[in-house]
Amino acid sequence: MSKVTENERYQRQISLKELGESGQQKLKNSKVLVVGAGGLGCPALLYLAGAGIGRIGIVDFDLVSLSNLHRQVLFSVHDIGLSKSMKAGDILGKLNPDIEIEVFNQKLDNSNALEILAGFDIILDGTDNFASRYLINDACVLLNKTLVYGAISRFEGQLAVFNKASIPTEIPANYRDLFPLPPADNEVLNCEEAGVIGVLPGIIGTMMANETIKLITGIGEPLLNRLLTYNSLNNRFFEMDLVVMPETKSMIPANADSFKAFNYHWFCNINSNFELNQDDFERIMNDQDIQIVDVREQGEKPLIDDFKHSQIPLSHLKEQIPDMDAQTIVLFCQSGKRSLSAAELLSKHYGQSRKIYSLKDGIAGWQKNK
Amino acid sequence: MQVHIMFFGQLTDITGTQELVLHDIYDTNTLQETLHELYPALANAKYAIAMNKKTIQGNSMFSGDSTIALLPPFSGG
Structure with missing residues (x-):
């Protein structure tokens, strides 16, 4: 598109002295990924595309359903059953043909995320x-x-x-500084169960687009290291x-390999599976709020002195569960069966x-791993 | 000493109120114990704590009248 038409498209925001032509160029040069083309993603995507973000990625594997339409403002009844990411890409392409849109019609997981x-x-x-x-x-x-x-x-x-420092020497906060561990599977209801007023993701999603535009153009005060509730x-x-x-740093996988090995579904659905693999154990074993317990019977060998732990045999646990204050409790035995x-x-x-x-794999696995 | 407590999200289902004022509490551990006595289901809920608009972990002393926010995680999108 010619420079003249481009300027016409963005004229109302270029005329903002805080943004100007240089701000518009920054938007054009930027690459923004929106994960989830749902209640939050739809309004965010509309405004990001409208603003002229040069390259927009959309990740979603879900299909449009009728119960989405009260809040997922990109879609209509004609789209029911279609891929959200592909449909969103199609609509944004028509809204702003000058930008590049990349559709990832897949579930984001630890094998493809990085x-x-x-x-x-x-x-x-x-x-x-x-x-x-x-x-x-x-x-x-991991990717900064x-x-x-x-x-x-x-x-x-x-x-x-x-994950964005306000000054170069600062260590920025991330989600785990706020919520180090996920709630149990059934503790927090999702939109399906809890309900949501359709306008709300419209407001929050639009604010997400606004923060993004501020970050790119360097205007205003984005919510760096701050949380806003509405x-x-x-x-x-x-x-x-x-x-x-x-302690946050130690909870996050240290490199790409351990990230790919980390089971996020298990991490967030602990009741369906208690098992902690050896690498994850090594990562969390020195956390502050953790109690590690040997549930083998008294006198069983080998004795372990590699990490601090207490001893409460399984036979005692069957009689009475003692008071345990730690937020995280890791149990171990010889092979991992009794601790389960x-x-x-x-x-x-x-x-x-x-x-x-x-x-x-219990102590057997631990010793093999060493 | 006065502590003004604000409950967010679904924590208000447990407490039945968005706000509460308690007196003569000197640290956040004691505050949590008191809240868990008042609202036992709160002990099983996950939430972040902000004291005077700064998140905290572990026990923190109140140095005067304070505001405490109890904030549950939201997953919806």
């Missing part, structure tokens, strides 16, 4: 489940990408910019500073108030 995210400067998380949220956060930390986070529930929304019922905003927690039984016992007792793990 590769997909690497091609973009800023990532928007508009997903609808914790496994994806932790996965995207961790991938952004700015993450624009939005999340909603019923009438309330959360918005933040993660209550649509009483129109109250509440803002807080996110403090970087010293112990994990089930503790889980029944403590419900979702603790993260309970059983060390996979």
Whole structure:
């Protein structure tokens, strides 16, 4: 498209003195990935495409359904059953043919995330489940990408910019500084179960696009290391500073290999499977709020002095569950079988108030791994 | 000493209120214990705590009248 028509398309924002032609050029040169073309993703995508982001990626594997239409404003009844990402790409292409749109009609997981995210400067998380949220956060930390986070529930929304320092020497906050561990599987209801007012993702998704445009053009004060909440019922905003927690770094996979080995589905659905693999154990074993317990009977060998732990034989646990204060409890035995039984016992007792793990392959695996 | 507590998201299903004021509490651990006594289901819920608009982990002392926000994770999108 000619420079003249291009200037006409963006004239109303170029005329903002804070943005100007140089700001428009920055938008044109930028690459933004939106994960989830749902309630948050749809409005974000519309405004990002409208603003002239040079390259927009859309990741979604889901299909449009009728119950999406009250909030997923890109789609119509004619699109039911079609791929969200492909349909979104199609619509944005018509809205702004001057930009490049890349469609990823697939589920983002730890086998493809690093590769997909690497091609973009800023990532928007508009997903609808914790496994994806932790996965995207961790991938952004590993790749040093700015993450624009939005999340909603019923009438309330959360918005933040993660992993972007406000000054070069600062360590930026990320999602795990706010929520180090996911809630138990059934503790937080999703939109399907809890319901959501359609306008809310429209507001939060639009704010995500706004933060993105501010980040790219360098105008205003993006929510760096801050979390904003919005209550649509009483129109109250509440803002807080996110403090970087010293233990966060150790919770995030240290490199691409351990990221690819990390089971995010398991991590977020702990009750269906308590098993903790040896690498994950090594990563969390020195966390502050952890209790490691040997559930073998007294006198069983080998004795372990590689890490701090207490001893509560499985036979005792069957009689009575002691008070355990730690947020995370890792149980181990010889091979990982008895600790699995112990994990089930503790889980029944403590419900979702603790993260309970059983060390996979037990001490046998631990010694083999060393 | 006065502590003004704000509950967000589905925590209000447990508490039945968005706000609460408590007196004579000197640190966040004691505050959490008191809240868990008042609302036992809160003990099983995950939430982040912000004290005077800054997130905290572990126990923190109140140095005067304070605002506490209890913020659950949202997954919806």
